[in-house]
Amino acid sequence: MNQMLPQSKRLLKMWIRLLRVTRASESHLREFLRVNHDTTLPRFDVMAALYRRREGVTMSDLSRMLLVSNGNATAVVDRLEKDGLVRRTQSTTDRRTIFVALTEAGLQQFEVLAAEHEREIITLFGGLSDTDLDTLTDILKRMGKGERA
Incomplete structure (x- = not known):
């Protein structure tokens, strides 16, 4: 059936x-992080x-x-800093430059979140075979480089 459609329609x-898959997956992960970990996808990112x-x-x-914009990143970092999960430090060579890094508490919390996130990704996409994953990964890599899939 699809072979009968012109390539542009396909x-x-x-x-x-x-x-649709991207939006549904992102929506699922947003809800998962909100409900199970009282956090947001931007904070996780x-x-x-x-x-x-x-x-x-x-x-x-x-x-x-x-x-993302500097303003969006700053808003998330502000909240993470308030929660003790990141720290800002001023550059020793340029007063205008601020570095941000995870605190020890931030590292520990992220490791828990990352493990849970990985389990949820497995729930979402675990039905794909190794062959499916290899094929899909190859196609997406080529698409990302502007090559024809």
Whole structure:
């Protein structure tokens, strides 16, 4: 049936499916984090970025890593700092530069969240076989590079 549709229509249908899966998965994870851990996906994302860069990052680098505005990153970091999960330190070479890093409590909390997040990802996508994962990963990598899938 799909083979009879023009490629442009098939591509549009694929885009809609991809978007639907992405939005449904993100919505599920947002709700999971809210209900089970009283946190938000943006907080999780900031903590994940800081966990990967234990030495800390500038606020500008954090915004770039997360693809969000400086204002959005600052608002999340403000709340995390208030909760004792991150700390800000001023650069010793440039007073205008502020570094942010997870505190020990932030590291511990993120490790718990990350393990729970991973289990939830397994719940969402665990039905995919190794072959499915390899194929899908290959396709998405090629799409990300602008190549034809």
